Amino acid sequence: MPTAPSPHDTGVPPAPTGSPALREEAEEVLRRLVGDPAARLRDDQWTAIEALVAGRRRALVVQRTGWGKSAVYFVATALLRARGAGPTVIVSPLLALMRNQVQAAERAGVHAVTVNSTNGEQWGQVYADVRAGAVDVLLVSPERLNNPGFRDEVLPQLAATTGLLVVDEAHCVSDWGHDFRPDYRRIRTLLADLPDGIPVLATTATANARVTADVAEQLSVSGTRTLDDVLVLRGSLDRESLRLGVLQLPDQAHRLAWLVQHLPDLPGSGIVYVLTKDAAADVAAHLNAHGIPAAPYTGATDNAERLQAEDDLIHDRVKALVATSALGMGFDKPDLGFVVHLGAPSSPIAYYQQVGRAGRGIDDAAVVLLPGREDRDIWQYFASVGFPAEDDVRLALSVLADAGRPLSTPALEARVTLRRSRLEMMLKVLDVDGAVRRVSGGWTATGQPWAYDAERYARVAETRTVEQQSMLDYQATTGCRLEFLRWALDDPEAAPCGRCDRCGGFALPQDVDADAVSAAGADLDRPGVPVEPKKMWPTGLGALGIDLTGKIAPAERPSEGRAVARTSDLGWGTAVRELFAPGAPDGETPVGLRHAAVQVLDDWARDLGLDGVVAMASASRPVLVAHLAEGLARYTGLPLLTSFQLRPGAGATRSDVNSAHRLAAVADRFTLPDEAPVAGRRLLLVDDRVRSGWTLAVASRMLRRAGAEAVHPFVLASGD
Template identity: 80%
Template sequence: METPAPTATLDDAAPGTDAATAGLRAEAEEVLRRLVQDSSAALREDQWTAVEALVAHRRRALVVQRTGWGKSAVYFVATALLRARGAGPTVIVSPLLALMRNQVAAAERAGVRAVTVNSTNAEEWGAVYDDVRAGRVDVLLVSPERLNNPGFRDEVLPQLAATTGLLVVDEAHCVSDWGHDFRPDYRRIRTLLADLPDGIPVLATTATANARVTADVAEQLSVTGTRTLEDVLVLRGSLDRESLRLGVLRLPSHAHRLAWLVENLPRFKGSGIVYVLTVAAAADVAAHLRAHGIEAAAYTGQTDPAERLQAEEDLLGDRVKALVATSALGMGFDKPDLGFVVHLGAPSSPIAYYQQVGRAGRGIDDAAVVLLPGAEDQDVWRWFASVGFPAEADVRAALEALTAAGEPLSTQALETRVALRRSRLELMLKVLDVDGAVRRVRGGWEATGRPWEYDAERYERVARAREVEQRAMLDYEATTGCRLEFLRRALDDEEAAPCGRCDTCGAFALTAEVDEAAVARAGADLDRPGVPLPPKRTWPSGLAALGVELRGRIAPAEQPAEGRVVARMTDLGWGGAVRELFAPGAEDGEVPVALRHAAVQVLGDWGRDLGLDGVVAMCSASRPRLVEHLAAGLARWADLPLLATFELRPGAGPTRSDVNSAHRLAQVHDRFRLPADAAVEGRRVLLVDDRVRSGWTLAVAARQLRRAGADGVHPFVLAEGD
């Protein structure tokens, strides 16, 4: 912080005069001191420039500054000053619950009453809206998704747009589909901006926007048509982070990386975050750390909300050494004394990496930032890239289904009419909503009838930009130049220069040496194959619309038992072996020797008490030799008869795996036939297949086996995942 400006009390000074400016700044810095609880605190010059633009000139501003710079101080100080001058409440569009909780607590310190509307406090919404309408709230924090909730959009948002005193868009890079974390819901902010009365200030903030994203966001702040880019004040500062010590360490195997974590996390100051690329890895790494005496918890988008909140509080309170997290903890988590960030696997862009490592060292002088890249990183990047915006045929099918319905369709109901999985369908609907082709209403979605064009050229440009970012991330790993300078240049920081603090600058020493016994223990954990495969218990809804007469719960007498998978495609250990086996273009053939040993180990550990009487093989259109070899080999090893092999029904064509549950089941429900001479009656059988994706093939096959008299069905597959 800078030296405090002298206090001025010139209430009658004319707006725009030096005296008025000095008085406003003194008032602003008094609010700041309450906010940060520091009687000597003063605004940075760019902080003051932004506050003055918002309060004195009611401008629109975009602030691109490093994490920890104090962007939230700008909008809380501006809120206090605007409210004191009779302005309405501030509306902050904020992406994550963690960020909301931090901001509510910070606002209270400044004497600003902040409330939030999110998925975890639905029972409070009515009271919150009443308080907003009554003027008892200074700040309302909402998620971007909330902006298009029909009730909020139609009943609350119009009044907010008419009465708000300041609109804040936090993590504004999400507005741009060139940004590393584009979210379609953020594009709805354009509508809110257009509906604001003249003279309402707007502030957008982010720590991770290169020049292209900055220009895109600034242009969207100028949505009224009469504004130009010159009307948007853009404040870009240095992205240097003096507390960070960056390093990259290439280790020979997954086991070495886990052993390195076990040995080195206790040496790092305080507590921190270990980032991983997949949900499965988060659970596995956290379990490994706990098994070796390091308090750790997994944190992913699939973690129960209550457990996520507890994990955040445990990290804030230093009750855990580390949260092992996916990018779900990427934005908004504020712990000033976070001592380290370690990445077990690299994000797909230097910009995303800078954003995540920015969690560390915000309020301390020294924080360790270490990247441990893995051989599987690029496979994971390619998988995430493959589930982007759907092909035009799928989009057109959804629009036609909504138009033909003549009434709103829920996402669940629409899912039975199109082939897309739920996550991709929801993404597509949000984009179409922003583009005006569909509209979310009570009861679901409806087509608007407005013309819509599939912007294939733009989607391709975005895809190419992602590929460039991936190559840049590999360049970051390999660079012999300054690490931080590389990241700053990726974000178009014109002041980028060698930091003198990273491993390549010679000031941060990392050792690749780890205790061989620790490597062996980690290797044993990774080499332990076998993942439970829970059975399907309920048929997908809406199957009648697809010509499948199945509904409700699957009868217990037709269900399989819990099965086993040798490895998930995302596993740190055996994941590489199964990814290679099922890679595009890989030839069909026998099970590789290493996977044979893993398979019999899983069957031996799990199947010895099942009382199995025989083996049944699935049929595979793509890898018949692999399935045949696996089933026959397991039968020989377990000294069991091979009772039958399912057959494809005549005319069975290719299937799609990138579809939702209802469509996947519709594809396979009548695809297979159990031979008439299958001797399964009264027997407990091992049902063998090569790979499980949705699980419906196994569910259908198990139902046939149970109906043919099988006493029990125990699925066994080599791999799980796409």
């Protein structure tokens, strides 16, 4: 492959528009890429390639999964490199996508390398190879774009020497999209810094008309470009291989039983999508226990385990990966035989994106949705963690402005109330807006004027609500399933597919074996999850006037505790979610949870040598906590030794703040009126729920300092 170490002023003229020779050259590259001597470009593929290579234009390609968007940029890269252009830079969101694309590029004789969080030891060599002209394609994660070293040292050179910029999964650029990612907004800066005449390609399979327009406008940010200068190619979103169906089942036990009974009959191997990481672990364990090879796959899964899971699915060593949305864009298995959703995503657009993984290289693939009544609670939770309120944003800007030096994210976290994930998201948005800047050592305020766009944030939130209702409408529709999804994506060619359960082309099995339901119910009804003790105090507590740092002394920690269930669990999670739902009244422990609590206690505490029970104090649910502690004391025959009390004026604490502020809210919240009874005792510390774990850490520290030999926390619920 010819190389081009020099910038773009090579004087190489673009190929003539509409050149038959150029198309033949492009199709020869395509044949090498796909390994098929008879391969031909689709008309829209050729239109996009011609615009990039001959016209040096900016283009947005919105085409269904499996259409061949990656072929466009690899073929265009080969043609541009042959004409002396610099390397192609592809901004790619997921590591799975990068790995697949590097392998695909090599087939076409295109040398591709990647820069991401897992190969830091290779960055220096990669950058040297790019400077030497030995690299045809550089794939970078969007997070790299705002790394200070990459942004200040590497990005300007890339902008000056790039032959083609590709933004893959471009719907992530738009905050109207279902998968907006703040790091993608940095791409606008990269676009603005490109020299004139550098082609740009953005691709996605999941963009409705609003998102398409938003992305196209952002592509036209350089110089005097207007939207008219962006070529938009939208194709049909029909997927002839997909057979869609929805099955309403009464509860989680029936859904798990359906999976056990019918997953083995679905074609090949595939993906079972769930809404939470806890559900991924639980469902994978249940399938394995019933002889169906499965592995969990979430954002929290170790990278090596994720790589192994992907490889196992690609080579059919497992029947299914049980995955959250972490397995989405970019995972490429052409013969993926099915996608089953145990719980519905919050929008038809997100759903279309996920089911698009199936049936890319086979004639028939099954797509099954098994919605649950808890889906809306989960949607509501994720919707609640959107862009922060203006007061929170202004406070962060003020703290940065007053600091007089860069503040790291942990240091800033101690001075504001936002949780780490929301704080980082907010800072990335503010960075692109010019209000803050990420530098070596943390973040600084720029002092530039900044306006809180409340109207836009409200419109985005309203859009999310509309999407959620649309997902419910999809489940209830009497019309064609695929047509519904295509209309949701503003596909003007949407029409009945003739292949779904509504069109009569897919007979979704509805029988559920009673024994399988009983087995699933028994699995779900088995309560009890560990409550891990805190081992480190949060950073930055000194700024809040709290003199606690470093490790929590082992002699002041609680032991591992137990909760009846996590709020995200498939089984008892429903009961605890209802118990702690906003507006739910305080009251005695529900009968079902009483039985579950004593079952957990019997399984867990028999060898702990407990000597007594201590009750926590609660501002929001004092009746519940007292009733639970008294009931467990009666059941075990242990004495209720004492109860914590709230200091005067202590009200309910906030759960939507970061770890340091959660600890600050409880550090001096409680008193222990009578310490004598706990000395030398092994205690069961009873509370209603654990969120951050800091209430239990503070109370256990007080008990251990009062002489308790051990503290074993016990709660009904774990999680927000």
